[in-house]
Structure formats: structure tokens, C-alpha cells
Amino acid sequence: MITRRALMTVATATPFFSFAGQGWADTPKDTVVVGKAIDDIISLDPAEAFEFSGGEVNGNCYERLVVPNPEKPSEIVGEIAQSWTVSPDGLVFTFTIKPGLKFASGAPVTAEDAAFSLQRTIKLNKSPAFIINQFGANKDNVEKMIVATGPNTLTFTIAEKVAPTFVLYCLSANCGSIVEKAVVMKNDVAGDLGNAWMKTNSAGSGPFSVRSWKASESVILDANPNSTIKAKPRRVFYKHIIDPSAQQLQLQQGDIDIARDLLPDQLKAAQANPAFALSSAPQSYIMYLCLNQNVPNLAKPQVRQAIKWAIDYDGIQQNIVPTTYDVQQSFVPKGMMGAISDRPFKKDIAKAKALMAEAGLANGFELVIDHYNGQPGGDIAQAIQANLGEIGIKVTLQAGEQRQVITRYRARTHQSAILSWGIDYFDPNTNAETFCVNVDNSDTARNKTLAWRNSWQDVDLSNRAIAAVKESDAKVREEMYASMQRDHHQRSPFALLLQATGWAVMRKNLKGFTLAPLGLRTTFDQVTKA
Amino acid sequence: MATSRLKALAATTASVPITLFGLVLVTFLIGRVMPIDPVLAIVGDRAPADVVAAARLELGLDRPLYVQFWIYLTKLAVGDLGRSVMTSHTVGEDIRRFFPATMELATVAIFLAAGIGIPLGVLAAVKQGTRIDHTIRVVCLAGHSLPIFVLSLLSLLVFYATLGWAPGPGRQNLMFDDMVPVVTNFLTVDALLAGEWEVFRDAVAHLLQPAGVLAYFAMAFIARMTRAFMLDALAGEYVITARAKGLSPMRVIWRHAFGNISVRLVTIIALTYAGLLEGAVVTETVFSWPGLGQYLTISLLNADMNAVLGATLVVGVTYLGFNLLADVLYRLLDPRVS
Numbered sequence: 034m035i036t037r038r039a040l041m042t043v044a045t046a047t048p049f050f051s052f053a054g055q056g057w058a059d060t061p062k063d064t065v066v067v068g069k070a071i072d073d074i075i076s077l078d079p080a081e082a083f084e085f086s087g088g089e090v091n092g093n094c095y096e097r098l099v100v101p102n103p104e105k106p107s108e109i110v111g112e113i114a115q116s117w118t119v120s121p122d123g124l125v126f127t128f129t130i131k132p133g134l135k136f137a138s139g140a141p142v143t144a145e146d147a148a149f150s151l152q153r154t155i156k157l158n159k160s161p162a163f164i165i166n167q168f169g170a171n172k173d174n175v176e177k178m179i180v181a182t183g184p185n186t187l188t189f190t191i192a193e194k195v196a197p198t199f200v201l202y203c204l205s206a207n208c209g210s211i212v213e214k215a216v217v218m219k220n221d222v223a224g225d226l227g228n229a230w231m232k233t234n235s236a237g238s239g240p241f242s243v244r245s246w247k248a249s250e251s252v253i254l255d256a257n258p259n260s261t262i263k264a265k266p267r268r269v270f271y272k273h274i275i276d277p278s279a280q281q282l283q284l285q286q287g288d289i290d291i292a293r294d295l296l297p298d299q300l301k302a303a304q305a306n307p308a309f310a311l312s313s314a315p316q317s318y319i320m321y322l323c324l325n326q327n328v329p330n331l332a333k334p335q336v337r338q339a340i341k342w343a344i345d346y347d348g349i350q351q352n353i354v355p356t357t358y359d360v361q362q363s364f365v366p367k368g369m370m371g372a373i374s375d376r377p378f379k380k381d382i383a384k385a386k387a388l389m390a391e392a393g394l395a396n397g398f399e400l401v402i403d404h405y406n407g408q409p410g411g412d413i414a415q416a417i418q419a420n421l422g423e424i425g426i427k428v429t430l431q432a433g434e435q436r437q438v439i440t441r442y443r444a445r446t447h448q449s450a451i452l453s454w455g456i457d458y459f460d461p462n463t464n465a466e467t468f469c470v471n472v473d474n475s476d477t478a479r480n481k482t483l484a485w486r487n488s489w490q491d492v493d494l495s496n497r498a499i500a501a502v503k504e505s506d507a508k509v510r511e512e513m514y515a516s517m518q519r520d521h522h523q524r525s526p527f528a529l530l531l532q533a534t535g536w537a538v539m540r541k542n543l544k545g546f547t548l549a550p551l552g553l554r555t556t557f558d559q560v561t562k563a
Numbered sequence: 564m565a566t567s568r569l570k571a572l573a574a575t576t577a578s579v580p581i582t583l584f585g586l587v588l589v590t591f592l593i594g595r596v597m598p599i600d601p602v603l604a605i606v607g608d609r610a611p612a613d614v615v616a617a618a619r620l621e622l623g624l625d626r627p628l629y630v631q632f633w634i635y636l637t638k639l640a641v642g643d644l645g646r647s648v649m650t651s652h653t654v655g656e657d658i659r660r661f662f663p664a665t666m667e668l669a670t671v672a673i674f675l676a677a678g679i680g681i682p683l684g685v686l687a688a689v690k691q692g693t694r695i696d697h698t699i700r701v702v703c704l705a706g707h708s709l710p711i712f713v714l715s716l717l718s719l720l721v722f723y724a725t726l727g728w729a730p731g732p733g734r735q736n737l738m739f740d741d742m743v744p745v746v747t748n749f750l751t752v753d754a755l756l757a758g759e760w761e762v763f764r765d766a767v768a769h770l771l772q773p774a775g776v777l778a779y780f781a782m783a784f785i786a787r788m789t790r791a792f793m794l795d796a797l798a799g800e801y802v803i804t805a806r807a808k809g810l811s812p813m814r815v816i817w818r819h820a821f822g823n824i825s826v827r828l829v830t831i832i833a834l835t836y837a838g839l840l841e842g843a844v845v846t847e848t849v850f851s852w853p854g855l856g857q858y859l860t861i862s863l864l865n866a867d868m869n870a871v872l873g874a875t876l877v878v879g880v881t882y883l884g885f886n887l888l889a890d891v892l893y894r895l896l897d898p899r900v901s
């Protein structure tokens with residue numbers, strides 16, 4: 034017999050369970066859903082965006098004059114530029130714009146748009162502006178240095194002769210994205226060159242345009258029908274998911290198509306699961322241990338060497354980050370022009386102890402190492418603490434939020450720190466400069482390179498890094514970087530440890546997606562879903 | 564009597580602006596002495612010195628602290644909370660977007676928590692020492708002692724990944740994104756206003772799981788408190804008298820004992836609700852819920868001080884508001900309190 038109470042229970046429960054069993058729809062066929070932590074975005078304006086996720090969104094919405102060939106990054110190909118020439122004195126770069134390119138609005142891409150875009154980057158002078166203004170342009174002279182000399186020709190005059198590839202690689206950076214002048218200026222507010230509007234919108238000729246960005250929630254890109262690159266998906270939906278476990282569950286359930294931030298264990302499980310495909314690529318992030326030369330013990334060359342010989346590079350890589358990092362002991366990331374595969378250091382405690390004794394510190398000393406409090410930084414810091422303990426260095430670990438550690442680092446109040454560094458543009462100078470150059474070691478220095486942050490001045494390496502950007506012969510230039518790195522191994526206060534590997538896990542029905550190496554463009558225009 | 568009650572109420576109300584001022588001052592000072600350079604969030608780690616200096620100037624960080632605070636206060640007085648560097652929106656706009664998401668979650672959670680927790684607490688007290696009481700204690704203990712991220716992930720694993728009863732994390736199915744015009748920022752309300760039943764149904768479905776997890780956590784506390792209050796009440800002489808007079812057990816429990824503890828329960832529920840409105844960071848993170856807790860955490864980690872101050876102020880006002888409400892209700896409902 035059904036009692037009144039039983040009937041009431043069932044009736045009450047029904048609305049809750051009516052959701053059950055209906056199945057939650059897979060993502061639409063024409064939409065690619067990417068699960069990723071996107072809270073690093075602070076702007077989608079290419080003249081300002083300098084964080085990883087913002088750069089990726091820009092890469093899908095804008096084109097640049099030139100880009101590294103995705104198949105062979107050591108080669109530069111035209112994107113908006115059909116061709117280019119360099120004057121005999123090496124100072125004037127003349128670009129011819131491809132005909133037929135269109136912005137999302139349908140307006141043609143002209144040399145005037147290209148000149149405006151580069152001028153705008155200089156005039157706004159946001160974080161990435163130095164990539165272009167290092168060639169001598171500033172807000173006062175930029176209109177003379179970057180000029181549209183005709184509807185399809187643009188000249189870029191630099192102040193001092195440097196390797197042409199260096200200029201071209203810098204123009205291929207995100208801040209070299211070409212924006213539509215008319216649209217941007219229509220949204221100019223109080224002379225901000227449309228910056229406020231461009232933070233959350235787009236005006237490019239890439240395969241997608243920004244539909245919306247909701248901080249800590251989503252970024253939606255819609256296919257740009259006017260682009261010459263015809264996007265296969267109608268929409269790309271970045272869903273902000275911080276928690277890797279939540280990303281994994283949603284990938285399994287088909288609520289997202291690609292998970293971008295899975296942890297090593299989850300990657301291992303995904304590799305064994307036939308329902309998923311994986312894409313991986315070396316990234317430009319290099320993790321390193323730095324030693325502030327303001328600390329007297331660390332300024333001793335033998336101590337720097339001893340620390341480099343005490344670290345168990347392979348043990349750390351194999352046990353802590355087997356899938357997500359590779360051992361890397363040189364400052365140019367592998368995959369980039371000038372990279373070398375040397376591995377001069379491996380754990381050798383006897384040698385390290387001998388070096389400590391030579392430095393008069395056989396009994397060791399106390400050292401504080403700052404590091405990020407997230408993983409894998411914490412585990413790696415502990416491993417290094419144990420390694421250095423074996424040669425008598427008593428390490429105190431000081432964990433902090435990323436920006437907290439960087440604040441101390443920039444103020445040079447650290448003793449030692451474990452940090453990561455990624456390239457700013459696709460040329461070895463980006464890392465050679467930061468790891469070697471320190472021409473002004475005063476507190477008021479304009480350029481606070483990593484060498485400066487560790488109060489390290491090596492005049493020889495500093496000069497060689499500056500000379501290398503001026504070398505026009507690519508082969509000679511490559512050799513210059515190789516020899517600089519070998520000397521850097523021995524003399525620098527940096528123990529370079531690991532290079533990151535990026536992973537994307539996707540559902541098997543998704544085709545045409547690959548993760549780009551070294552911060553090059555990861556794009557969605559060729560992605561299809563079966 | 565009535566005058567003294569009014570006076571007490573007036574005194575409590577008058578303390579609100581002073582407390583809020585203290586809150587703003589302390590948060591402001593903590594923000595300025597925090598070991599994170601607020602400029603880093605805007606210009607990043609790579610910017611040359613002149614770009615850093617320009618950003619510092621733009622934020623007004625070059626001025627003395629008391630001037631910065633005065634400027635903030637004068638702007639606050641006209642409702643200008645400043646602009647968040649992380650979202651590029653004004654903090655007011657951000658709060659209008661993030662707070663309703665938290666409020667929606669907290670409101671459903673508190674209804675579920677009180678709706679289940681109170682009867683469970685009463686039952687446990689009435690059946691004190693029996694198997695029912697022990698079972699309820701274990702259920703409540705689990706709710707109170709299991710870390711909320713474990714509960715959240717377990718819930719996702721069971722109801723979403725294994726049984727498929729609930730939708731995944733997020734506030735709505737992405738197919739419904741931007742389908743209803745934003746009026747209140749309460750997705751369920753906006754969907755109803757637009758007459759979009761599918762969107763409403765989807766929003767409710769997305770809401771139930773995170774609200775359920777939060778409710779379980781809050782329910783455990785409410786049930787334990789109800790049980791303790793009820794045990795106290797059931798031992799009262801008026802209950803024995805009521806029983807001796809031959810009143811039905813239900814009437815004794817609900818009318819006499821429960822009636823007497825309801826005032827204290829109001830305080831408990833109001834403060835629990837206020838606690839939920841502060842934003843449950845962990846639950847919001849696991850369920851990708853764009854609420855105030857997540858907003859506050861991200862802002863704090865990036866030293867986005869306008870956002871931190873704005874969100875803290877909202878939390879403070881909410882907490883004080885509910886405290887005041889509980890205070891007022893207590894005074895109004897319980898004639899013994901003057």
C-alpha cells in the first residue's frame with residue numbers, strides 16, 4: 034500500500050531527480066571548448082597583453098607583418114607582409130603588404146593600418162613596448178621611424194644596425210599584431226588610442242574575433258568570416274577552470290574538448306586512455322636557481338660551481354616532473370636558434386665538496402631560497418634543499434605567492450631563489466640579454482635584467498651578448514650564442530635546471546589541434562570535430 | 564522598556580559606520596604594506612623602469628599614504644570603488660557580476676541547510692542516545708570535518724562523472740551563454756524574467772550541486788546547534804509541565820520546545836548565511852563558479868587593491884547587515900532581551 038508519507042517523499046524528490054539520467058549534452062559540433070586557467074589575462078589589447086593566455090587569444094585574432102614558420106621556426110615567413118627588403122646599410126626595412134587581406138569589419142588591411150599598429154604599441158608604452166622600441170623608436174620620433182609610404186608599402190627605420198633576423202623576430206611578437214586603425218580610433222577615449230576598448234574587444238584580420246571576455250569565467254571567440262584564414266569551427270570557447278581535477282572530469286564527460294592544465298599523474302592516466310589524444314611541445318619556460326652576488330658566500334666562484342655540481346638534475350626531472358619538464362642547463366631554450374644540448378653538470382658530491390673546501394667553506398653556510406608556493410616549485414625546492422644539505426649548505430626554504438617572490442627578486446632582497454623565465458620574443462637575444470647583460474648595476478637601472486637582479490656583472494659576457502645582436506651572419510651569430518652559453522655555465526650565478534613541456538589532452542573526436550612550441554601561436558582555425 | 568530597546572538598537576546601528584570605516588582603514592593599510600608590488604599585476608615582470616614608474620604614477624602610489632587613503636575615501640563617498648586592474652572593469656561592475664553569483668549559491672544553500680538541518684537537529688535531540696541520534700551525529704561530523712574541496716570533488720565524481728545526474732562545473736551550459744539579457748545578474752531570476760525556461764532549468768541544475776555541497780557543510784553546523792538548543796529546551800520545566808498537561812508529543816516538541824529555541828536559531832542561521840555570502844573560495848574554485856570568493860582571492864594574490872577593498876567592503880557590509888538583522892530580530896522576538 035502506498036502511504037501518504039511515501040507519496041509525499043516521492044513527490045518532493047521528483048523535481049531533483051528529473052535532471053537525472055537525461056545526459057548532459059556534448060559540446061556543439063561547431064564549437065571548440067577549451068578548459069584552461071585563464072585568470073592571467075589582464076588585457077586582450079595586443080599592445081598591452083603580455084601574459085600567456087592573452088597572447089594565445091591574440092594569436093587567433095590578429096596577424097603580424099612576419100611570423101616564424103610554424104613548421105620550421107628558424108625561418109621567417111610573411112603573414113601580412115608579402116615581401117620585405119633591407120637597405121644596404123641595414124637600417125631601413127621596407128615591407129610590401131599582401132593584397133586582398135581583410136579585417137573582421139570587411140575593410141582591407143593597408144600599410145597605414147600596419148604603421149598605425151606599430152606606432153600605437155610605442156605610443157601606449159605598455160609592458161611589451163620595449164620589444165619594438167629597443168630599435169630606437171619612442172613616442173616622439175615613431176611617426177618618422179615607422180611610415181606608410183604608399184597604400185601597400187611600409188618602412189621601418191631602426192637607429193642602429195642589428196641582425197635583420199633580430200628585427201623580424203621582434204616584429205613577429207604579439208605586440209606587432211596589426212589592428213584596424215579606423216575601428217580602434219572610433220573607440221578612442223581621451224587619447225587612449227582605443228586601449229580601454231581593446232582590452233575586451235578585437236580589431237584584427239585573424240581567423241577569429243573576440244566575442245566576449247568575462248574575467249574568471251570565459252573568453253569566447255567567433256570565426257571571422259572576412260579573414261583569409263577560414264576558421265573551421267564557428268566558435269572557440271575558453272572555459273576558466275582552475276582545478277586540474279575538475280578539468281579532467283569535464284574532459285571525460287565531454288563538457289570540454291581540450292584540457293590544458295592537467296597534472297603529471299593525470300597526463301599519465303590520459304596517455305593510457307584510448308578516448309584521448311595528447312599533444313605536447315617544449316615551452317620557452319626555463320626554471321633556474323639564482324644566487325644573489327650581494328651575498329658574500331655566493332659571490333665566490335667555487336661556491337657557485339659547487340652548488341651546480343651538487344644538484345641532482347636527473348633525479349629531480351625523473352621523480353618530480355617526468356612529463357612536464359626536461360633537464361635544461363643552458364639559457365637558450367631548445368628548439369630556438371642558438372640552443373645547445375650541452376649538459377655540463379650532474380650530481381657529483383665529492384667534486385662539490387672539494388670546491389666548497391677550496392672556497393674555505395668546508396663546513397658550509399646558511400642560505401635562504403625563495404620559491405613559489407605552488408607545485409612543482411615546492412617539491413623541487415625541497416629536493417635542492419636536500420642536495421645542498423649534502424655539501425653542508427643549510428637551506429631554509431621561503432615559499433611565497435608568485436608576485437610576492439618576484440617583488441623581493443626585483444628589489445634584490447633575496448639571497449637565492451628558484452624561478453622560471455619565458456622568452457619575450459622568438460630570438461635568442463631575449464634570454465641572452467636577460468641572463469648576461471648588466472651594464473648599470475645601480476638601483477636606478479632602466480633595464481632590470483636577471484643578471485642585474487642578482488647583482489652580477491660579467492663585462493665580457495655582457496659585451497658579447499650586445500655584440501651578438503649586431504651580427505648579420507646567421508651562422509656566426511648562432512656560434513656566438515653557443516660559446517656564450519658555455520662560458521655562462523661556468524661563470525654565472527644561475528644554475529639552470531629544467532625546461533617546461535606543455536601538454537594538451539583532447540578528446541579523440543577532435544582533429545587538427547596541436548600545441549605550438551616555445552610560445553609560438555597555438556591556433557584553432559583548423560580544428561574539426563567528428 | 565520600549566525606549567531602552569530602541570536606544571540599544573540605535574547604538575548598535577550607530578556602530579556600523581564606525582566598524583566599516585575601521586574595516587576600510589585596516590584593509591587599505593594591509594594592502595599597502597603587503598609584500599607584493601601592485602604594479603607587477605599591471606605591467607608584469609618584464610617591464611622596463613620607465614613603464615613601471617608610469618604605472619605607479621597612474622595608480623597614485625607615489626603620493627603619501629594618508630593622501631592615497633583620503634582620495635580613496637572621497638571617491639568611496641560617491642560610490643566610486645575604482646577600477647580593477649585584473650578585469651579592466653570598475654570594481655562596482657565586477658561586484659554587480661560576482662556577488663549575485665555568490666548570493667544565488669548561498670541562498671539556495673542556506674534554505675537547503677536550514678530545511679534539512681533543523682528537523683535533523685530536533686530529531687537527534689528527541690531521540691537522544693538512540694541509533695538515530697548517533698547516525699545524525701556521524702553525518703554531521705562528516706559534513707563538518709571533511710575538507711570542503713574533498714566534498715566538492717567527491718560530489719562531482721559521484722553525481723556528475725559517475726551517475727550523470729548533475730551537470731558539470733560552471734554556472735550554465737555554454738550553449739545558453741548570453742541567451743538571456745542581464746538584468747539582476749542572478750541567472751535564475753534573469754532567465755525567468757526573459758521567460759527562458761530551458762535556461763532557468765539549466766541554471767537551477769548547475770546551482771544544485773555546489774549549493775548542495777555548501778548546504779551539507781552549513782547543515783552540519785545548524786543541526787548540531789539545533790540539537791544542543793533542543794536538549795536544553797526539552798529539559799525545561801515548562802516542557803515537563805506541558806507533557807504533564809497531556810499535550811501531544813509533537814505539540815510539545817514543535818510548539819513549546821522549538822518555539823523557545825527559534826530565536827537563537829535565527830541568529831545561527833543569519834550568521835551562517837552571512838558566512839556563505841562571503842564567498843566559498845574552495846567550492847567556487849572546484850565548481851568554476853564566478854563568485855565573490857574567487858574574485859577576492861585572485862585580486863589579493865595580484866595585489867589588485869581596489870578590487871580587494873571593494874570586495875572586502877561588500878563582505879563587511881553583508882556581515883554587519885546580517886549581524887544587525889540578527890540583533891534586531893533577537894530583540895524583537897525575545898521579550899527577555901532589553
